[in-house]
Amino acid sequence: MFNFHYRLERYSIRFAILVVIVASIGGFVEIAPLFTIDETVEPAPDMRVYTPLELAGRNIYIREGCYACHSQMIRSLRDEVERYGPYSLAAESQYDHPMLWGSKRTGPDLARVGGKYSDYWHVVHMNNPRDVVPESVMPSYRWLGRNELEPADFDLHLRAQQKVGVPYTDEMVANAINDLSGQANPDGKRAEGVLARYGEATNIRDFDGDPTKVTELDALIAYLQILGRLTEVAHQNPVMKKLEGPK
Amino acid sequence: MVGQLTVNERKLAFLILILIAVVGLAMAITGADKLFVVHGLIIFLSALGTIFLVISGYFLPPPDIENAKHYYDDPTRAGIIIAMVWAVFAMFIGDWVAWLLAFPEMTFDAAWASFGRLRPVHTTGIIFGFGGNALIATSFHVVQRTSRARMPDNLSPWVVIFGYNLFCLLAVSGYFIGITQSKEYAEPEWYADIWLVIIWVTYFILYLRVLARRKEPHIYVANWYYMAFILVVAILHIVNNLAIPISLMHAKSYSAFSGVQDAMTQWWYGHNAVAFFLTAGFLGMLYYFLPKQAGRPIYSYRMSIVGFWGITFFYMWAGSHHLHYTALPTWVQTLGMTFSAMLLIPSWIAAGNALMTLNGAWHKVRDDATLRFMMVAAVFYGLSTFEGSFMAIRPVNALSHYTDWTIGHVHAGALGWVALITFGAIYALVPWLWKQKRMYSPKLVEVHFWLALSGTLIYVFSMWNSGIIQGLMWRTYNESGTLAYSFVQSMVEMHPYYIARAIGGLFFLIGAIVGCYNIWMTVRSARMLAGAPEFETPDLGIASAQEIKAGEQA
Amino acid sequence: MNFEHEMLVGFAKSYGLFYLLALSLLVLVYTYWPSNKKPFDRAARSIIDDEDRPWE
Secondary structure, eight states: OTTHHHHHHHSHHHHHHHHHHHHHHHHHHHHHHHHHOSTTSOOOTTOOOOOHHHHHHHHHHHHTTGGGTOOOOOOSOHHHHHHHOSOOOGGGGTTOSSOOOOSBOSSOOOTTOTTTSOHHHHHHHHHOGGGTOTTOOOOOOHHHHHSBOOOTTHHHHHHHHHHTTOOOOHHHHHTHHHHHHHTTOTTSTHHHHHHHHHOTTSOOSOTTSOTTOOBHHHHHHHHHHHTTOSOSHHHHOHHHHHHHOOO | OGGGSOHHHHHHHHHHHHHHHHHHHHHHHHOSSHHHHHHHHHHHHHHHHHHHHHHHTTTSOOOOGGGGGSOOOHHHHHHHHHHHHHHHHHHHHHHHHHHHHHOGGGGTTOGGGSHHHHHHHHHHIIIIIIIIHHHHHHHHHHHHHHHTOOOSOSSHHHHHHHHHHHHHHHHHHHHHHTOOOOOTTOOSOHHHHHHHHHHHHHHHHHHHHHHHTOSSSSOOHHHHHHHHHHHHHHHHHHHHTOEEESOTTOSOEEESOOHHHHHHHHHHHHHHIIIIIIIIHHHHHHHHHHHHHHTSOOSOHHHHHHHHHHHHHHGGGGGGGGGTTSSSOHHHHHHHHHHHHHTHHHHHHHHHHHHHHTTTOHHHHHHOHHHHHHHHHHHHHHHHHHHHHHHTSHHHHHHHTBSHHHHHHHHIIIIIIIIHHHHHHHHHHHHHHTTOSSOSOHHHHHHHHHHHHHHHHHHHHHHHHHHHHHHHHHTOBOTTSSBSSOHHHHHHHHHHHHHHHHHHHHHHHHHHHHHHHHHHHHHHHHHHTTTSOOOSSOSTTHHHHHHHHHHHHO | OHHHHHHHHHHHHHHHHHHHHHHHHHHHHHHHOGGGHHHHHHHHHHTTTOOSSOOO
8 A cells, every 4th residue: 555655656747746736735825815814904995006107116116126125014023113114014015016025125124215305315316326325335326317208008007907906997097198297297287187086195296306308217206205105004003003102 | 969859850940949930020020118129039039040050950860770779968968058157147247246235336327237137137047047957957867867768859858948048038138128027036027937837848748758758667756856846836937927918019017916915925936936946956956966976875765755745845834934024914924934944854854864875985075076065065955944944933034034144044055055066966967978087177176166165155154244233233222212223324334244245256156167167178078089989987886886786686 | 705714724724734744644654664665775776877878
């Protein structure tokens, strides 16, 4: 009877199937419940989706590999909460396809960097980080300010996001290309559409200080300025309130 | 190369390449974004170049019957050389980015030369370019020898090698120009991922076909590890890369998963890429080449079986230790931690088994740098698996995560284990395959060994130091109960260690270049001797094999 | 949805353990079953004397 394994190996396909079964169980047990649980992602009724410009900025963040040195996940440890702000909740990255939690902090965590610095600071910093932080080892990203954003097919991006489950409305998809440049042109007519679709609190600014064109730098700064500000849920977290203590 | 294909295989190769070229051309013509067009062109030109290669040998006389009576080793030879080319390229990039962290101005205002784009070039080049090609090449060698059966055809192994390297090329060129999914160690976009699935299925079927032809009833344990590597990597790759492209004419896609589910899926993938790509596959290498080079059977075959099932089972649970204290549910974190601790058992079984095999052969380890490569690899395997289990413990992870300690740990594994066992296997394999008594210069193997070992130690020690300093500085409080150091202060402290690390990496790179030279000279002298009578089998191991046979009869 | 989740976690926590124990037991029994010693020893040695060409 214990020739079972021996016979098993003689038929290499059966052996292969056994390996697959044995190996799959761990992943299944850990991953499957994450899709069924309600509590994994806590409700965040005030959560909004990324605007087209912010999403474009996020794609630049991905393209340049920023996630290799900057995390976007504040752990529930005292020092991290004091350094970076309330610890990250699952809800905050629920529309992040893919997530950018990161694995290394060569530079600081960026989960709550939105609003921490001015647009101008970011412009200078991206142009040459050592102008604002002399010790910085970050590369200069001057090409971002030179490259104009290519909005031609941005409705396709929103359509794909819709398909993977981000609640973009058809109206948002239809207006994606207009909204993309509208958000960086505060005086233009298209800005109103952005506010109507994405909420009054949306940042409508010429982020890179160059009103003549919409650049990749506009998009990236728009994205950085919204990090940690899509929902207030992390600040209202009762555990967090206790940690922060009476003010 | 083409001369060994049968006429039908040449036709088939021609057809396959035409098909690939057409797909590449279609991508280039219809592509809606520039980057997609570039990749279309790369596919087209790779196929076109290979078509010329096939045509140049198309009218050679077909191979004689003798060819079918020998193992088919040309793909292995090619795979080894390609692996070494990737090694030098990716180690150079690795060392370059190491210097960038010390001197960030070296980006020259060029997007392709910035840290964020070069870093995946380094990781992909090493893991998939160097590691993957070495695994494929050695697996072809091992599966034929241990099955005592030849490749079922001459074309499939070439399809695997060509297709796999095309994937690596798409991946690496993509990062330079700005195509990435951002999923660590799974950065290539959807079309490259689909292509890899096709190649991987071909590889798996080829492997099964060799096994099906085997004359040995028992499948030698090294093949189990190689099989687990092929199979599980396929599962991981498919699941983690599920994504929706924005259109079939764009490079960009969006992952099917988001947030916490994506994080768990990604690190389930990431950790098991370490397990089944960088561990199981290379253990297959170890279990064949170490006993062979030492001329002694593995210390305990049974332990290798227990270890195999242990690794296959435990590893899959451990991924969540990458997400301690995050928004991942705590029970999943605990599960990951527990299994990570248990993983130490099968890991040390393998490391111990390898070292015990050398008992009685320590004089060979002293004299033969090739065997010493493998021995030190086993030691580093033991060390880094211990370190890995240790770092998976939540409170330890609280300190180590996000710091350079992780980088040190990874490189203890990647340099000390993966690269050293690979160099050992290659130094063993090159003389066998090119029918030489030994490498061109055993002295240079020795030089490579010491460069590699000292480079690894410098690297790992500097990262341990910097990582722990970083971790401690981030969580140090002063007397008034506020954080003692700013982030920038911790960064300034890293500078000397970053330089030390880059020097360690440089040692390792120089060692690899020395290795390339040595391999090249060995191949060259083999070619010059091509007219002379060939050596039948490598000397190593034969004497002991006869001893064992005599022992059996007695 | 919730029911499903509890079921899944429950399954993971209970049967996961039994599965683990049973699997270890199976592997150990198989590995150390006395009659399996011979083929294993043979396999371990078989690589040392592999020849230059496949068996006919």
